[in-house]
Amino acid sequence: MGRPTLNSVAEAAAVSRQTVSNVINSPEVVSPETRERVRAAIEKLGYRPNTAARQMRTTRSQIIGLCIPPSGNGVSGVVLDQFLHSLTATAERYDHRIMLFTAADDEAETRAYADLIASVGIDGFVLTNTHHDDLRTRWLLERELPFVTFGRPWGAEDTHPWVDVDGAAGTRLATDHLIRQGHRKIAFVGWPEGSGSGDDRRAGWAAALAAAGLGEGPRAAVFDGVEGGRSAAARLLDAAGDGSSAAAHVLGEAGPSAVGPGTGEPIAGGGRAPRPGAPTAFVCASDSLALGVTAELRDRGIRPGADASVIGFDDTPTASVLGLSSVAQPIADVAAECVRQLRAILRGETPAEPATTLFTPHLVLRTT
Amino acid sequence: MGRPTLNSVAEAAAVSRQTVSNVINSPEVVSPETRERVRAAIEKLGYRPNTAARQMRTTRSQIIGLCIPPSGNGVSGVVLDQFLHSLTATAERYDHRIMLFTAADDEAETRAYADLIASVGIDGFVLTNTHHDDLRTRWLLERELPFVTFGRPWGAEDTHPWVDVDGAAGTRLATDHLIRQGHRKIAFVGWPEGSGSGDDRRAGWAAALAAAGLGEGPRAAVFDGVEGGRSAAARLLDAAGDGSSAAAHVLGEAGPSAVGPGTGEPIAGGGRAPRPGAPTAFVCASDSLALGVTAELRDRGIRPGADASVIGFDDTPTASVLGLSSVAQPIADVAAECVRQLRAILRGETPAEPATTLFTPHLVLRTT
DNA sequence: GCCTACGATTGGATCGATCAAACGAAAGAA
C-alpha cells in the first residue's frame, strides 16, 4: 500500500472517486455532510492529489518556468536572489511552483521554452532582462504562450503583460535630492545608449535637471563595472574646466559655472574641492559604476559625501556595506506582481489591454 | 491534433508505441534499421516524451527540489546565485530539473518535503545550510528519501552524502600566506562557537599558527555583519598592549612581540603603524566581517594592505570590487557534485558508505 | 523437415486524476 489515492480516500469515506475529486476542485457541488466526511478522510490519510495524474487530464502543470542567467554579472547578485524568493513564495500561495532552467542566449532560451512545454508541460514563463527587439517575447507571442516579463518591452508597444520598476523615477528622485542639497553640476554615469533601462535611468536624471532649469548636465557612457565608473568619473572631471569637447564617450558639456557641494552635506576640512566647472554630484546607473566613481574621487582627494555626492542604483549589499546611497527597487513586489499577472492569464482572464505594472523605486540615503 | 505522442510517432514510423518507447529508453533492443526509422519520425514530428505520463508509470519525476532561503543575509547573495545556476545546468545535463520552494524554518521545510513528494513526486532534495542537530536530515534519513547536502553533517557521523568546501583549508591557506608575508600576530574574526562552518574556519587558522609555532593567536567572536567586524577589530586592537584579558568575546591573548607587516607588502609612508602587541593581520570568517575590520582599521589610520592585512571569506562581488583579499569557494563545482551524487543515489547506486566530497577553496589575493 | 530458441515487435493493462454523461431520489408542476 503506497500513497493514498483518490480511490483510497473514496473508499475510506464511502463515496466515489469523483466525489472526492469534487470536494477538492468544486466543493460547492457536494453536500455539506459528504464534504465534511470526505475532508476528514483526506485529512486522516494525508492525501495529496498527484499533480502528474491531474496534469494528464487538465494539461496544466501548475509550473512556472524561469530562466536563470549565468550570474557573475558583478554586484547585482542579490537582486536575483530576492526576486527568486518572492517569486517562489508568491507562486506557492497560488498553488504553483517555480522550475528553473538555463540557456546560453535568447535563441537557446526559446528552444528551452519549446522543450519544457512539450515535455514538462510548463504553464507559463517569467522573463527577466528584456531588451530591444527581444527574440524571446516575439517567439512566445507568436505561439500565444502565457508569460510575463520583468522589464518593459523596450522600443515596442505593450504587446504583452509586464512588470517593471520606473528607473527614470528613481534617477529623478536621486537628482532632485542632489539639487535640494545644493548641487548644481550633477553628472550622469551610465551605459551606452540602446539599453532600455539604461536610457530610462538617464532620462530621469535629464528630466530632473531640466525641471530645475539646470540645462543639460555632463554625462559619460561606459560599460558596467567598477573600472567603467572609474574611467567615467575621470573623464567627467578632466573634461570640466577646459572648453574642449570630451572624448568620444563623454557626451556632456561644461555648462555654466559650478557651485560648491550641497549645503546639507557636512564639509570636513582637509578635502580637496573639485576644480571649478567639474561636477559635484554623480547619479549612476548601477552600484558598480557608483563604486568606481567614488574610488576615482577618493584617488583625487575628493571625498564622497563631503566634497561630492554619489548615488548608485539597485541598492546592492555592497552599497549598503559601503555606505553608498542608492536607488532601491522593490524587487519582492515586482516578483509577486509577475506571479499575480501570470496567474490571471492562466485563469483565462484576458483583458483587452495586456496588464502592465510600474513600481516606483525609493532612495536609500547613506554617507555618499 | 495536439502535440505529437508516442502513438503518432509510431504511426509515422509504421511501428508500435512500445517500439518507439524502446528507441527512447532502451535503444539496444531495437534493430538498427527500425531504430533509425523511428528516430527520423521523432525528429520530423518534433516529439518530446511527456514527463507527466512517464511519471505515472515510473513514479519518477526527474525533479530535484531546492529550498530557497529568504535571502537578505547580507553580502553572501551571489553564492546562492552561482550555486543555483550550476545546479540547474548540471541537472539539465542529466535530464533532471530543479524546482524551488520556500520554508520559514526547518520544521516547515520538512513539511514541504512531504508535500512535494506526495503531490509533485519530487525525486530528491538538495539541502543547504546544514547545522548541528539538523532536523531536516534526520527527517529525510528516517524516511530513506534521497538527498544530498551542501554542508557536512556537523557534529554527526557521515550518515548521508554531502558535498562541502574545506573551510579550515581555506583559512589555513590565508593564514599561511600571511605568515609568509612576515606577519606574526594574526588574529581571527569569526562567529560565536557552535556554527559548524564557523568553527571549521577558526580551526584552520589555529592549525596554521600552531604549525608555524606561533602559539595561540588572538581572536574575537561576533555575529556576522560589517558592524560585527568593526567591533571585533576594535576589541582586538584595544586588547593588545595592555596585559589584561580582553572582554568576554575577545578570547585571544597578547603573545610574544609582534613584528611589522609583511615584507612583500609595499609600505607607503604616512600610515600609522599598529601599536605594539596589536595584530597586524586579520583572517575573517566572512567578507562582511572583513569589511568591518578594514573599516575600523582605516578609522584608526591603519591602512589595510600597507600597515595591516585582512583576508575575508567567500569572495563575494563586494570583496572583488573593494580589493579585499578573500578565500574563494568553488561553488559551481559544489553544485555540480551535489547533482552528481544525488543522481547516483537515484539510479540506485548505493555504496556502503555515503559519498562525501570536500572541495578545497583557493585564495584570491587583492590589495588588502 | 520439424521443433526449439531467440530476437524483434506488438497489444493489453495500468498509473491517478478529471471529463462527460448517466444515474437515482426527492421536489415541484401538470
Add this chain to the structure above:
DNA sequence: TTCTTTCGTTTGATCGATCCAATCGTAGGC
C-alpha cells in the same frame, strides 16, 4: 398520479507514457 426538474452522486472513458506477457518470424539443432 405521472411527468419533469433539480440536485447529489456514480460510472465509464481518457490523458500518454511504461510494464508485462504474448506473438511473430527466422535461424539453428536434431
